[in-house]
Amino acid sequence: MRRRFPLLALALLALALAPTAAAAVDLARGETLANRWCASCHLVSPTQTRATPDAPSFAAIARRPDAPPLETYLAVTHTRMPDMALTRDEITDLSAYIRASAP
Ligand code: HEC
Known part of the structure; x- marks a missing residue:
């Protein structure tokens, strides 16, 4: 039983880290979204x-x-911008991309 511990510990560690990685x-992805949804109106790059x-x-x-x-x-939703129904993750990535756009 003792010999299985490292494997179990690794599995638990992977589980613990997984949500962090996903978030x-x-x-x-922000750049991809910007090019797909925003570039028709905004200069995104x-x-x-x-x-x-x-x-x-x-x-x-x-x-x-x-x-x-x-x-x-x-x-x-804003009047001059179409409602793009972005998910929270997409909003996070787009916002980060916009913030990184300033030279
Ligand atoms: C159909 C054209 C159009 C599209 C597509 C569009 N926008 Fe806009 N956006 C505008 C216009 C016009 C303004 C300025 C007027 C206003 O605030 O409504 C604006 C304003 C903004 C502002 C506020 C700027 C400020 O300083 O107040 C942000 C942030 C923004 N857009 C982000 C985005 C993002 C991110 C996307 C893609 C997901 C996007 N827009 C897609 C037309 C568009």
Whole structure:
């Protein structure tokens, strides 16, 4: 029985770490989501050249000191933005991506 302990301990450790790994911010996924859902209106990366003039670029949003908290903003529907029904994980990743957009 004693010899099984390390295996059991490892399994428990893996279980304990799994939710943390799943909840970790995924910048790459934020970028994918931004390109898919936001790039039609916003400049979401320095390499993008066309967007709607009245939508601020992600870099500009990230630099604004008075910007609304992104997580709150993205969780509610806004009149000028379509309701994209983002999940909480998607909102976390997108917000992190936007914050990382400021040069
Ligand atoms: C159909 C065009 C459109 C799409 C698609 C769109 N946006 Fe917007 N967004 C706008 C416009 C226009 C504004 C500025 C006016 C306003 O606040 O409603 C804006 C404003 C914002 C703001 C607030 C900026 C500020 O400083 O107040 C954030 C944050 C934002 N968008 C994030 C996103 C994200 C993230 C996505 C993709 C999931 C997205 N938008 C998709 C048009 C769009």
